[in-house]
Amino acid sequence: MLPSEGPSDEPSFVPDSRDDGGADGAPREAAGPCADCEYFPDECTPDALCSNGPFDPGTAGGSIDPVRQIMVIRGRSASDVWAAGALGALVHFDGTSWRRLEPGSGETLRALWLRDSEEVSLASLTRIYARGLHVDGGAPPSSDGWTFHKATPPPEYEFSIQFYIHLRSGWGAPGAASFWLAAYDGQQDAGLWRLRLSPSSTFELGPGIASDVCATLRCGQMASIHGASANDLWAVGMAGEAVRITNAESDTPSTKAFDTQTWNALTGVWAASASEAWAVGVAGTVRHYTGDPDLWDVVSDVPTNEALNAVWGSSASDVWAVGNAGVVLHYDGTSWSRVKIAGLRGNRPKLNTVWVASPGHVWVGGEGVLLSLGGKP
Template sequence: MTLAVSTALATCAAALSACAATSNEDVSPPAPDPAPAPAPSDDSGAPADAGAPCTRDCEYFPPACSADVLCPNGLFDLAKPLGGPDHFDGRTTVHLVRGRSESDVWVVGALGAATRFDGTSWVRSEVPVTPESPQGHIPTLRTLWLRDDHEVGIAGFDQVYSRGLVDSPDAGAGGWTAGGAPVIAPKPPFDVGSQTVTYGWSAPGSEWFWLATAPLYPGQFAGPSGLIRLRGNATNGLTGEVAAMNLGTFAGLHGSSADELWAVGMDGAAVRVTGASGNSPSAKAYNSQTRNALYGVWAASPSDVWAVGFGGTIRHYTGAPYLWEIVPDIPEEMRLNAVFGSSASDIWAVGKDAVVLHYDGTRWSRMKIGGLGSRRPNLSTVWTSGPGHVWVGGEGVVLSLGGKP
């Protein structure tokens, strides 16, 4: 399977085997984001590169937006880089886009940034600062649990927020309320106090929310990373247990049902969890045929699973007892950070330098992004509700087809 390009998508000139790279990249969970310096601006206040001419990969970056290409959709206003009531500060990194439907989409990012699309417009819903936040830092949500009637956001094991779960007078303007830390049953040598959350996932309607962890302070001995599952209790809090440990440090989770999920991460780790909604989940490691870090995974079915990562790595699981398949001819310079799909023939992957790939059931193709000028932001998340409805987030940008909300 190759990265194919039609007349609208020029052929990638540096196609290399995805398994050729032997280096791996240590991707410890991101620390709370310091706000970077704003981009240089002209007299209008817009970043200087907003209208700068394209200088590289220009065939993938047309100057103007059109209906068939991805474009900035208005959550960031380049004319007001410090933000406003209806858009984010241009220095904000979007960490996660998730939704229940095309008219119910959440975007969360650095320093409390949160907004929801209700089918008509985006409504800001920032997470408040609380006394429990370390040094009063504004929390950065790393993951969202979208329940039927409320949302739970997690910035860390001591920073859990809910919206719509309880009617609290302490809720911030966005409706978010700070909750207590989850009560996790001890399982030595796992130490929840030395771990941070890297990712979370739950199947629609499931009572369990799965979390991946990594050492809070990389380089120091902190015990093993683990996979934790949480669920709500009678007092509107969260309780949970360590479901697996000593299997790797994971960066992505996804499953095709509530009973099964995959975890992927550092050194090519790929672990399948079965019985995920039962009393005793079991985990089994598989061979991904790479030592490169895998950052994202998405499952269309138990025998159709995709993982992406460092060095142009794409892997495809098709039901073999232990082995993932290598997807060749993806350029090594493509660091792919996330993958998501709506079906086996509609899958998106995004990454460094504004790379967006799409799989149509037969081949991977690079997609165009209009209106970025010379900007090539790192893209960190993607979510789609179905063909024609996809949202991509990253450094100072949210993209959608035609720039529509």
């Protein structure tokens, strides 16, 4: 992996225009004859993904500018869904409609930690926006009650976090004390981090895995993290790495590297259970963990060669993957198939994130789009 192939974010406090739509701020258009029109019908149908706010006019709080990207979608339930993204985009779905919120910043938001009674969104490992936390002092809240917080890393990492270590994604199980973070470290030895909230409502950041261990396991350039429980997580990385973290809530988590049988970048992971997980990545790469002590299985019947950026599911027989050029795939427990997206006309947006509440309740976000199955909640 060459350094130029990793994330090229500007410093985290500067909005990155590359997180917008196309080079001119508009969604990209398909070039030449349409070879994939069957997957992009004009009319919404129950089996197609369709627009479902908050880019739609009339969204409460104002619609999101279509040049922005949705980077992450997470939820507590089908009636409590959050999405965040480029240039401070932040919205909430209450089961009926979307509402745009003002976090108080134009930073790109890359991770969401939905705690029992607070919401937390991260722009970087140390730059945090939260709602529902009561902390004395600091900046006043935004019009929607969000406040800025700064997590202080160990002194030896302050320089690296500012210049070399870039947040890619995060995961915290419901009720967990820890929010685990996957990061791309240009020095390749600090790609897994852990964020905790102290009793005084300050954020404590530290390496999830010691740098010497991470260097050995090749977990310095992580792209995605997810777990079947608070204590059993998977992280995948930019050279096909897959690292399992057990006892993740303890002070001394255990780690093991697995062989995914690829050097391709793996950019999304979702764990269905302790014995089953899926990972996706560039060039249509899909890997399936089924309980082997060392290996992930190669999946060859994938109907795309496009880069896949994220994966999520509601069960082992309801798994969704999304990627570049408007590609959406679904696994029904037997095989993967393409899913249609309606109403895009010639656009083929990059899709960054997917979240599934239950069968039929699917949200997909990316360049200027937020989609749901049949256009319904």
